Amino acid sequence: MSKYTEEELQKELETKEYEYGFYTDIESETFPKGLNEDIIRAISKKKNEPEWMTEWRIDAFKIWSEMEEPEWANVHYEKPNFQNISYYSAPKKADPNKTLDDVDPELLEMYKKLGISIDEQKKLQGIAIDIVVDSVSVATTFKKTLAEKGIIFCPISEAIQEHPELVKKYLGTVVPKKDNFYAALNSAVFTDGSFCYIPKGVRCPMELSTYFRINQAGTGQFERTLVIADEESYVSYLEGCTAPSRDENQLHAAVVELIALDDAEIKYSTVQNWYPGNAEGKGGVYNFVTKRGLCETNSKISWTQVETGSAVTWKYPSCVLKGNNSVGEFYSIAVTNNFQQADTGTKMIHLGKNTKSTIISKGISAGRSQNSYRGLVQIAAKAENARNFSQCDSLLMGNKCGAHTFPYIEAKNKTAQVEHEATTSKIGEDQIFYCNQRGIDTEKAIALIVNGFSKDVLNKLPMEFAVEAQKLLEISLEGSVG
């Protein structure tokens, strides 16, 4: 008999388990723990990088060494010991140049568990996928189809070798090395990630997708993604993330840079499901990510994210609306449960004239979790007729969790129009009973209500992933896991 009281709901939510918490025994090559110039040179050497790249990293390391870890986010955690992390771990048999038949069967098995059989993916028209396990990129499908259109989609390590002019020109231009503590760290030690270039006037014919997975213990993942949409081009990009369940905390500090040149459009969607820690708050991934996009004239960048994982999340996908008439969008669903803490939001920096931004943030908190939205809308003095609309809705389950909203607005131009709306609601016993009365059990009822609450954002995801995201929301908030 499933019945609903606040207390029982609480209990039910606490028993949630992490579906992707397996560890795959793949032979790995892992660097000794610790961070210094030698390690960085070794990473760079391992990756066969040109001199300029090595120096770029060393420079970032020097900047990082002088920086202090930020304290201002509304999250509390034991700070990672940066000398106790291994900065490079690679499945031994991985080699991006090999065909799929050469891929370690254990790896393939892992993909299967993740629900991303590459074979299937290969057949599935419309999605090209790059998979990053620990520090290296292990498979990129659809390369050929894309190459015919002049689209480059490959591991960033490969791009550094094969397309140095593009990497040199754009890397670190949107998120400079000194931008923040974790961005500096990432710049020094990033090991892989995806690179994508869409040539002028090309509409990318399929979703590009990267799948990140932390497998090895005691390692950090520092991937770097660089997406460049040349003039009048379009691309939709999706990243998904999982990690095994471990008692210790794992660090994930990624940097994503998007560049939309004149009249280009980039849609960047994330479904993040890193291990959130167990019901007592032990373990889980620290997800400290810097994501930023630069919009040139008439261009558009949309960030859509569904965040259900990680013990601590600190993440603000942002848009720098540099060009006139450029558009920035941020659609986010952040779910926190048990002892998870999320401090996420966005920054919309309006520099150009007639720039427009939209922010829709949906926070769902359960258990004893803390869910904060932090958003900055900045309108520069020269940004005539800039417009922003922000809406932040919070849904609470039970009495022990918290939702917080921190909107910051800095308007330096009088023509700016900035609107902010916020609501907080609770899933009511009456709503649950109403659903129950119609034959819908409590778990399904919660899923239904949460999906309804998140609909505005789910609708922004590419179709294939909206369904996946919906499932993920259910898993994150329900007692039973498949």
Add this chain to the structure above:
Amino acid sequence: MLQIKNLHAGIEDKGILKGIDLEVKAGEVHAIMGPNGSGKSTLSSVIAGKEEYEVTEGEIFLNGENIDELGPEERAHAGVFLSFQYPVEIPGVSVTNFVKTAINETRKAKGLEEMPASEMLKKIREKAELLEIDRKFLSRSLNEGFSGGEKKRNEIFQMAMLEPKLAILDETDSGLDIDALRIVANGVNKLRNKDNAVIVITHYQRLLDYIVPDFVHVLHNGKIVKSGTKELALELEEKGYDWIKQEATI
């Protein structure tokens, strides 16, 4: 179909239902009337299995089985439907999606496959027509921003879709305009057959002009203080409740 024996229920220390006996047979219509706060909605909630209320004494049988241990969704699967006096809003969930989920969850509980989309669509069209509901309405968020009358009509639409064995209509008439009342009442009548039963809770005779009850019960202070046939409702309409309250206290 439904048998209630000496039912006592309440909330925390407060007793609300104080010994209810009621038997509803298949094919029958029962009307329950009674002053505000007498316990009519509480009775329907308790039959539907709302956990908030504690049953302290007595039993409820559905088709001869004690349903005391069944959760609200299990009772729904067994064919109990409650048209709420105050239907709740579920933002972002369309009427169609909600009804579809309700039907398929009920089927799942019975070990049946999901209803094929075409069949579902056909049924939705049919029932929307029966209740003269504009299909655009069905894509709106459940009860969000619905007028009082729209909410009630939507409840009966769900009833039509779910085809319950026992339907309890808690003041479904309140909020409906004259035309809507006729449409909804006719809808309910069309759904009636010899295998199902309806309990209508109302304050007014006008609904009973359309849905003619076989029995009328008066609930006062948590007890059924008078039962009769449809003439009792007419008498109440004329005289109010005072004479019954007095009779009850003697």
